[in-house]
Amino acid sequence: METMSEQKSRLFNERGELVVPKAVVGRLSLYLREVQHLIRDGNETTNSTELGYLLGVTDAQVRKDLAYFGQFGHPGIGYRCQELVSAIKNIMGTNSTWNIALIGIGNLGRALLRYKGFHDQGFRIVAAFDVDDQVIGTQVEGVDVYDIHDLARVVSDQSIRLVAISVPSHAAQSVVDQVVEVGIEGILNFAPVTISVPSQVRVIGVDLAMELEQLAFTVVNRDSKSEYKK
Amino acid sequence: METMSEQKSRLFNERGELVVPKAVVGRLSLYLREVQHLIRDGNETTNSTELGYLLGVTDAQVRKDLAYFGQFGHPGIGYRCQELVSAIKNIMGTNSTWNIALIGIGNLGRALLRYKGFHDQGFRIVAAFDVDDQVIGTQVEGVDVYDIHDLARVVSDQSIRLVAISVPSHAAQSVVDQVVEVGIEGILNFAPVTISVPSQVRVIGVDLAMELEQLAFTVVNRDSKSEYKK
DNA sequence: TAGATTGTTAATCGATTAACAATC
DNA sequence: TAGATTGTTAATCGATTAACAATC
Numbered sequence: 070m071e072t073m074s075e076q077k078s079r080l081f082n083e084r085g086e087l088v089v090p091k092a093v094v095g096r097l098s099l100y101l102r103e104v105q106h107l108i109r110d111g112n113e114t115t116n117s118t119e120l121g122y123l124l125g126v127t128d129a130q131v132r133k134d135l136a137y138f139g140q141f142g143h144p145g146i147g148y149r150c151q152e153l154v155s156a157i158k159n160i161m162g163t164n165s166t167w168n169i170a171l172i173g174i175g176n177l178g179r180a181l182l183r184y185k186g187f188h189d190q191g192f193r194i195v196a197a198f199d200v201d202d203q204v205i206g207t208q209v210e211g212v213d214v215y216d217i218h219d220l221a222r223v224v225s226d227q228s229i230r231l232v233a234i235s236v237p238s239h240a241a242q243s244v245v246d247q248v249v250e251v252g253i254e255g256i257l258n259f260a261p262v263t264i265s266v267p268s269q270v271r272v273i274g275v276d277l278a279m280e281l282e283q284l285a286f287t288v289v290n291r292d293s294k295s296e297y298k299k
Numbered sequence: 300m301e302t303m304s305e306q307k308s309r310l311f312n313e314r315g316e317l318v319v320p321k322a323v324v325g326r327l328s329l330y331l332r333e334v335q336h337l338i339r340d341g342n343e344t345t346n347s348t349e350l351g352y353l354l355g356v357t358d359a360q361v362r363k364d365l366a367y368f369g370q371f372g373h374p375g376i377g378y379r380c381q382e383l384v385s386a387i388k389n390i391m392g393t394n395s396t397w398n399i400a401l402i403g404i405g406n407l408g409r410a411l412l413r414y415k416g417f418h419d420q421g422f423r424i425v426a427a428f429d430v431d432d433q434v435i436g437t438q439v440e441g442v443d444v445y446d447i448h449d450l451a452r453v454v455s456d457q458s459i460r461l462v463a464i465s466v467p468s469h470a471a472q473s474v475v476d477q478v479v480e481v482g483i484e485g486i487l488n489f490a491p492v493t494i495s496v497p498s499q500v501r502v503i504g505v506d507l508a509m510e511l512e513q514l515a516f517t518v519v520n521r522d523s524k525s526e527y528k529k
Numbered sequence: 530t531a532g533a534t535t536g537t538t539a540a541t542c543g544a545t546t547a548a549c550a551a552t553c
Numbered sequence: 554t555a556g557a558t559t560g561t562t563a564a565t566c567g568a569t570t571a572a573c574a575a576t577c
Contacts, residue, residue: 080520090568094516098509102491116534123493128534129570136536144535145577161512162519169511180410181507186491190508191515231514255518257510261332261416263353271517273510277411278420279328280487280503281399282391284461285421286324287501288485289392290310320544346558358558359546366560374559375553 080138093134099124100135101157108150116147163191170229170253172217172244173236174199174209177259181233182210194233196223217244221251233257310368323364329354330364331387338380346377393421400459400483402474403466404429404444407489411463412440424463426453430470447474451481463487 080089103123107115117131124131135142141156142148158164169187171178171194181187182194197214199205205216215223223229232248234241234256241260248256255271258264261279266272310319333353337345347361354361365372371386372378388394399417401408401424411417412424427444429435435446445453453459462478464471464486471490478486485501488494491509496502 089520092568094513097516098506098512101512102506102509103493106492118534127570129572130568132534132536133569140536142535143577144575145533147534160516160520162515163512167511167515176410176413180406183406184507186506186508187511190512192508192511230518231511233511254521255514257514262336263333269521271514271521273514273517275505275507275510276328276332276416277414277505278416278422279332280505281397281417281422281461281463282328282331282393282420283324284485284487284501284503285392285397286327286390287503288460290319290390291484291499291501322544348558357546359548360544362558362560363545370560372559373553374551375557377558 089137093137096124096126096130096134097157097161100131101154101161104148104150104153104157108154112150114147114149115153117142120148158191166191166193167231168193168195168227168229170194170196170198170220170224170227170232170248171212172198172232172234172248173240174201174204174214175235175237178235179209181235182212192231195227196229198223217247220247224248224251224253229253231255231257233259235259238262319367323367326354326356326364327387327391330361331384331391334378334380334383334387338384342380344377344379345383347372350378388421396421396423397461398423398425398457398459400424400426400428400450400454400457400462400478401442402428402447402462402464402478403470404431404434404439405465405467408465409439411465412442422461425457425459428453447477450477454478454481454483459483461485461487463489465489468492 100120103120104115107119117128117135120131121128132142135148135153138156138160141152155164169192171181174182174197178197178199182197187194194212197209197212198217198220199214200217204214207214230253232253232255234244234248236244238260241258241262242264245256245258245264245266249266249270253270256264256266256273258272258274259277261276263274264272330350333350334345337349347358347365350361351358362372365378365383368390369386371382385394399422401411404412404427408427408429412427417424424442427439427442428447428450429444430447434444437444460483462483462485464474464478466474468490471488471492472494475486475488475494475496479496479500483500486494486496486503488502488504489507491506493504494502
């Protein structure tokens with residue numbers, strides 16, 4: 070591909086494999102969040118030492134992480150906050166808005182519908198789905214609730230590529246199969262079960278009980294040394 | 300410490316530092332979840348190959364991960380599911396129930412109060428806190444809602460060591476300071492901001508918008524190779 | 530210019546995998 | 554016993570850090 074952008078050629082090697090360590094991708098979101106806060110606080114520029122301090126990593130790591138994606142630092146100056154935010158958003162694909170479908174209007178589903186944080190980062194829940202006749206056809210937080218059977222049509226009409234799934238565990242795999250069927254590319258799964266998808270579909274699982282478990286572990290096995298600063 | 304248990308002596312080195320890689324701790328919860336499912340499906344034993352398949356890691360890694368904490372496999376047989384579950388729960392500190400306080404009764408807070416998944420894994424939200432006079436003194440999902448000023452008393456009365464914080468971002472640090480003040484040991488932070496705590500307090504942050512960002516990245520930068528199986 | 534800070538290379542550190550003797 | 558599978562060592566692989574020439 071001769072027309073491949075410079076950015077892409079940095080992210081992939083000759084075999085078409087993503088060459089950015091997974092850990093770096095995780096930190097990218099954190100950089101974005103911190104730089105956005107710095108802007109809100111009136112900062113024009115920042116630098117690897119400051120960002121490293123905010124994230125609890127070394128300055129060398131900050132520079133190396135960002136350098137995977139191009140050269141947007143300025144020697145002697147640092148990183149211009151606005152520039153950095155828009156560069157990271159470009160990399161993450163959040164410079165334009167993503168339409169999201171939410172499946173499962175239980176307590177968590179409703180909380181997600183009302184959650185303001187998504188919008189600020191370029192995500193918009195534009196459709197909700199459920200199996201309960203009581204809610205189908207109504208609106209929740211201004212979002213239409215559809216029968217899950219209308220999935221294909223709504224996904225196509227609204228150009229939806231990502232879904233959030235907040236259905237009971239026992240229903241999760243069946244819902245996943247349905248969203249995969251209609252061509253969804255990424256799934257945010259809140260059901261505490263492992264789901265199977267074809268290799269071209271991406272899944273991120275959020276298991277709230279598991280997070281508490283991790284916390285319990287770090288508290289129980291706390292020691293003198295490790296410092297979780299920030 | 301002569302009386303230190305064998306388990307503990309495996310987890311810490313001579314300098315009192317935790318010697319288990321962070322990544323292993325993350326997988327421990329996943330092992331627990333999968334083995335519990337295997338039990339539900341009627342399995343008595345499992346093995347490193349099966350667990351590796353379920354988690355998407357190698358069999359060697361499963362054995363090495365579990366071996367950090369002791370020898371609970373049986374050569375020629377594998378791992379007895381019940382045994383493994385209770386071993387992992389012991390390690391994670393979830394063999395007995397943890398009392399949790401929830402701070403911030405907004406949409407997400409209410410969803411957390413109603414979430415059934417915590418209880419199954421040994422967590423119980425026993426008290427909720429807010430600043431809104433309308434809800435203070437009432438019950439939500441059978442849980443008393445207190446004024447945040449009663450934090451010290453309730454935390455002490457109910458032996459609360461962990462809190463979940465679901466307040467608006469701008470209020471998060473102030474709430475954190477208050478829970479630290481009353482001796483809370485671990486914080487699950489749902490506010491999308493970095494918070495500061497003294498080094499003895501543990502924090503895990505869950506940022507829902509960030510999870511969607513990660514998902515968007517993997518979808519946008521998808522390539523032929525990487526397979527996120529399961 | 531002098532001072533600051535990047536991007537990148539090479540060295541270090543840590544985590545994963547392969548292989549296999551020990552064990553049931 | 555033969556077959557299966559562990560726990561562990563050594564080899565490999567990948568990620569982090571230190572150092573510094575290049576640059577503003």
